[in-house]
Amino acid sequence: MDINAYIASGILELYVAGRLSKKESLEVYELMLKHPEISKEVLEIEASIVKLTAATSQNESSKNLVKIKRQLHFNDSSSKVVSISKTRTNWLTYVGWAAALIIGAGFLWTINKNQQLESQITSTEIENAYLEKQIEDAKIDLAAKENLLNVLRDKDIISVPLGGQGDFANAYAKVYWNKADNNIYLDAQGLPDAPEGKVWQVWSLTLNPLTPTSLGTIDDFNSDENKIFNITNTNESQAFGITLEPDGGSASPTMEQLYTLGIVSQP
């Protein structure tokens, strides 16, 4: 039997209306027992009719019930009344507690869900801020690099390669010197990180006689990423050297720790 077609035929609506023959009614009854879909359908049809008809009523239900009970001589002795009302109270209480529990659980669930979402939002916000920071950093970095590139391409720049000295043949550095604005850019990528307690010190030299002038120490060498340092130089330098000195730097270079040295080629 095609249950869907049976439901769609409209027979169940007539069943609820009470407009089927005895035989048909019995058939529906038996099919309801066999097929939950049919049973559900009948209950829903009935519920909608009950609601619709109830909506047209101005029934004062309690008042009328009192009258009915009086006519039926329902047992209204006090003990019975107590037992009825007690039972109803219990029932109401259970339903009330159940409802309270369900609502409470729902409420907790909602709070919990809300907290989860809020913490998700917070972490997303943090992530966003972090990404924004990265973009910002990248922009700054890019601008700095473009700036550096422009500096190095400047026509007034003199490039001085510094070669490794003595035991430090692998070390190297480069100085880009702009005489016009008294700035040097030291590219010290070829130097190792300064060990604990030591610091790189940059020297400007004149050769005859050999006179070193300190251009200062590079205190942030280890933490600097591109290892390019901008240093002011007002000297008439003939050469540049870099030595490893104790923290704070020295008054004159420690020649045993001279890593790199380069002579400015005269134009």
Next chain:
Amino acid sequence: MQLETLISQFQNKDEKAFEKLYHMYSDSIHGVIYNIVRDIDIADEVMQDVFIKAWNNANTYNPRKGRFFTWILNIARNAAIDKTRSKTFKNSSKNLNAEFFVDILQSTDDLDNKTDAIGLRNFVEKLAKTCIEIIELLYFKGYTQKEASETLDMPIGTIKTRNRNCIKTLREMLL
């Protein structure tokens, strides 16, 4: 509790079961009666009689013959129609022909206190005229399919399928 259990307790003269069933269906039954008699006092009286009759004849209800709601609905319709044929009722000269249940929905302010009344009113405004007529005849007035078909000048099969579609809309609206 299962409706079946409640009903069999009612048939065994359990007063609490009676009260529960009364609370489930009395508004609905009252509405159907009122739609026929159009007088609240008379509707109250008829409804009281209906539930008293149901209690006294509880053992005549047989689930194999139909729904409990349908059973008590039948008692109510018959009682209401009997009432309209009674002498006292005729003397009060009510105009019963012109109005459908929808008029009650649309005209009664008290309905604002009823659950779903406003939704129902909106629904009824949207409902096709044929739906209102079919529901009125089949559920409120208790017409047979054949009687409804004659009244509405519509083939019997059409009544059945139209009614199905109308109740479908009603369910979507109410449940």
